[in-house]
Amino acid sequence: MLTQKPIAFSGIQPSGIIHIGNYLGSIKNWLELQDRYQCIFCLVDYHSITVRQTPAELRKNTEGLLKLYLACGIDPKKSIIFIQSQVPAHTELAWILNTITYLGELKRMTQFKDKATRYKENVNVGLFDYPVLMAADILLYQTNVVPVGQDQLQHVELARTLAHRFNQLYGETFTIPQPLIGKGAKIMGLDDPTKKMSKSAKNPGNYIALTDDVETIRKKIARAVTDSGYEVKLSPDKPAISNLLTIYHLLSNIPIKDLEKKYTDKGYAKLKKDLAEVIINFLKPIQEKIKTLDQKTTNQILAAGTRKAQTLSQLTLNRVKEKMGLI
Ligand code: AQP
Numbered sequence: 001m002l003t004q005k006p007i008a009f010s011g012i013q014p015s016g017i018i019h020i021g022n023y024l025g026s027i028k029n030w031l032e033l034q035d036r037y038q039c040i041f042c043l044v045d046y047h048s049i050t051v052r053q054t055p056a057e058l059r060k061n062t063e064g065l066l067k068l069y070l071a072c073g074i075d076p077k078k079s080i081i082f083i084q085s086q087v088p089a090h091t092e093l094a095w096i097l098n099t100i101t102y103l104g105e106l107k108r109m110t111q112f113k114d115k116a117t118r119y120k121e122n123v124n125v126g127l128f129d130y131p132v133l134m135a136a137d138i139l140l141y142q143t144n145v146v147p148v149g150q151d152q153l154q155h156v157e158l159a160r161t162l163a164h165r166f167n168q169l170y171g172e173t174f175t176i177p178q179p180l181i182g183k184g185a186k187i188m189g190l191d192d193p194t195k196k197m198s199k200s201a202k203n204p205g206n207y208i209a210l211t212d213d214v215e216t217i218r219k220k221i222a223r224a225v226t227d228s229g230y231e232v233k234l235s236p237d238k239p240a241i242s243n244l245l246t247i248y249h250l251l252s253n254i255p256i257k258d259l260e261k262k263y264t265d266k267g268y269a270k271l272k273k274d275l276a277e278v279i280i281n282f283l284k285p286i287q288e289k290i291k292t293l294d295q296k297t298t299n300q301i302l303a304a305g306t307r308k309a310q311t312l313s314q315l316t317l318n319r320v321k322e323k324m325g326l327i
Helices: 020-033 055-072 089-098 103-107 110-118 125-139 150-170 214-223 239-252 256-262 267-291 295-324
Strands: 007-012 038-043 080-083 145-148 178-181
Touching: 007 020, 007 125, 020 038, 020 055, 020 145, 020 239, 038 055, 038 295, 055 080, 055 267, 055 295, 080 295, 089 125, 089 295, 103 125, 110 125, 110 150, 125 150, 145 150, 150 178, 150 295, 214 267, 239 256, 239 267
Parallel strands: 007 038, 007 145, 038 080, 145 178
Antiparallel strands: none
16 A cells, blocks of 8 residues: 555644644645655644543644645645544554553653643643653554654654664564654744743744734734844844744745844844734635635545555554564
């Protein structure tokens, strides 16, 4: 069923509406891989329920995320697209991998520490175990590369460790995956440039969602925090302006040096005003494309992707069970 191309696997949680950080850190790189790799793109809904979701919202966000994948340019003729909870091998392999994962390894995970602080009222076992499920997602498809943002690097490292460990314990079974970190490695929050932009942020002013309308984008960028001073410059002591310049550069392809020159003596307000228009123009074709996608088409794409994912994942799961002596 698969070509001889190396395999790339990645996913996004339907835990909100994806933002330009998800696009620049993740989807933009996916698009570039579609010809060279057999790409498998998952909607990781089991991951998203590690934080409390409203059922109706989760359903809407999952359908919306699928449309956004397609509108951004993920091509179902080239790539396999499916929903994690529709392929049971993911949770089955996660259970198996749990038995070779050490508590200390999971306690070190910065995403767990961060989310356990943010969601104090719901520090559940799933949140702790998230990286093992992610390792299962990746290893089930004999993945060669995992295109993700910088924030997910630690989790991919764990997947590599578990693959090595399993292979040593039970014999060669899993391909060892490599992380692939793109240029838009980490986009920071518009309201707090010391933390990453996050779709589940309480303040919607933290992010620009790919579906935000023109006025919302202008307002959010106008309100984005800035640094002291007035110089438009990429610098560690200017985290807010550096973040805005990075977004501008990645969406327009204009080198940062040229942007710094362009905004010399023009101040932050002009930079923000122009950046808002760059974002609006960038998002326009994506938003237009979403309107053309109907339910019947997306259902057919999902059904085809699920069938392929089920077949592939079962091959690996059967091999794993056999190696372990599970009948
Ligand atoms: N701020 C970011 N900059 C660059 N890349 C990012 N990614 C996420 N935030 C940024 C990348 O997007 C992909 C999908 O992420 P995810 O949905 O699995 O969850 P996440 O990393 O936890 O993203 P969010 O937006 O912060 O979601 P919530 O708020 O639900 O936790 C990944 O490849 C990630 O690296």
